[in-house]
Amino acid sequence: MTESFLTTLLPQLASGAAHTHALGFAYEGLEGDRVRMRVPYRDDLVGDPETGVLAGGLVTTLLDHAGGLAVWVALDAFRPIATLDLRVDYMRAAQPGRDLLAEARCYRLTRNLAFVRAWAFEDDPADPVAAAQSAYMVSAEGDSRTGANLKPRRAKDAA
Amino acid sequence: MTAALLDTLPYARFLGLQTQVNGDEITVTMPFDDRLIGNPLLPALHGGSTAALLEMTAMAQVALTYPGLRLPRPINVTVAYLRSGKPVDVYARARINRAGRRVAYVIAEAWQENHAQPIASLTAHFLLDEATSG
Numbered sequence A: 001m002t003e004s005f006l007t008t009l010l011p012q013l014a015s016g017a018a019h020t021h022a023l024g025f026a027y028e029g030l031e032g033d034r035v036r037m038r039v040p041y042r043d044d045l046v047g048d049p050e051t052g053v054l055a056g057g058l059v060t061t062l063l064d065h066a067g068g069l070a071v072w073v074a075l076d077a078f079r080p081i082a083t084l085d086l087r088v089d090y091m092r093a094a095q096p097g098r099d100l101l102a103e104a105r106c107y108r109l110t111r112n113l114a115f116v117r118a119w120a121f122e123d124d125p126a127d128p129v130a131a132a133q134s135a136y137m138v139s140a141e142g143d144s145r146t147g148a149n150l151k152p153r154r155a156k157d158a159a
Numbered sequence B: 001m002t003a004a005l006l007d008t009l010p011y012a013r014f015l016g017l018q019t020q021v022n023g024d025e026i027t028v029t030m031p032f033d034d035r036l037i038g039n040p041l042l043p044a045l046h047g048g049s050t051a052a053l054l055e056m057t058a059m060a061q062v063a064l065t066y067p068g069l070r071l072p073r074p075i076n077v078t079v080a081y082l083r084s085g086k087p088v089d090v091y092a093r094a095r096i097n098r099a100g101r102r103v104a105y106v107i108a109e110a111w112q113e114n115h116a117q118p119i120a121s122l123t124a125h126f127l128l129d130e131a132t133s134g
Helices: A003-015 A018-023 A056-075 B010-014 B047-065
Strands: A026-031 A034-039 A046-048 A081-090 A100-109 A113-121 A130-138 B018-022 B025-030 B037-039 B073-081 B090-099 B103-111 B120-127
Touching: A003 A026, A003 A034, A003 A056, A018 A056, A018 B037, A034 A056, A046 A056, A046 B010, A056 A081, A056 A100, A056 A113, A056 A130, A056 B047, A056 B073, A081 B047, B010 B047, B025 B047, B037 B047, B047 B073, B047 B090, B047 B103, B047 B120
Parallel strands: none
Antiparallel strands: A026 A034, A034 A100, A081 A130, A081 B073, A100 A113, A113 A130, B018 B025, B025 B090, B073 B120, B090 B103, B103 B120
């Protein structure tokens, strides 16, 4: 792994864009090949006001974001990626008032695809609130247009 | 717990979700806002915000169809991302494909300018509970 990518660019990618800023996502670093994010508990991120449990949609966003970072860790570089699909199992309610952590690991990387698992928990990854299995499209270097990976462009298409 | 359901949920308010009820069908709008952006270069909405919209829409549709139940709790959700979310409003609608005594299976779709070109679709299971008294 390139030290400079992991130490300089990855934390910037982890801080994300407007949406993840608004949600308060914080980069927690790497644990081996797993990347770790935190979302501090906030009242406006609650899904069920009767219980104070964080919203399922927030957990999904956290796992999606952490999963994308895991792809870049596996690539050891930045390339545009897009979530293809994402499945989340909600094992139990998150504990009200507690920050939520997420860890993600890219366990298979091909030319076009990255396969990721991610899980969310308060203290112990072995006692997850939710777990995700997801696939990301990875842009081919140099050309991110639809089908650019499939075959050379025909002469008449090249303008 | 019908049209106003999402107005009572903090995260739905955070996303700015607006609910319209037409007969027995709900349409939820997520008006564009800068803080929904996940990729500033394209720009594109964060997939997580679209997923949350779909999940909340499914939840609201179950709550409308089965009043008197506790807030439906998601067991699992699967989201397929079909197109990049443009920086404009997003709409979502859900259909309950099956509801048993304890579990509802729901399909939802999100679109922007063109309903025939959805940007994401969701399938989800929800756990149904009797409303707790009080």
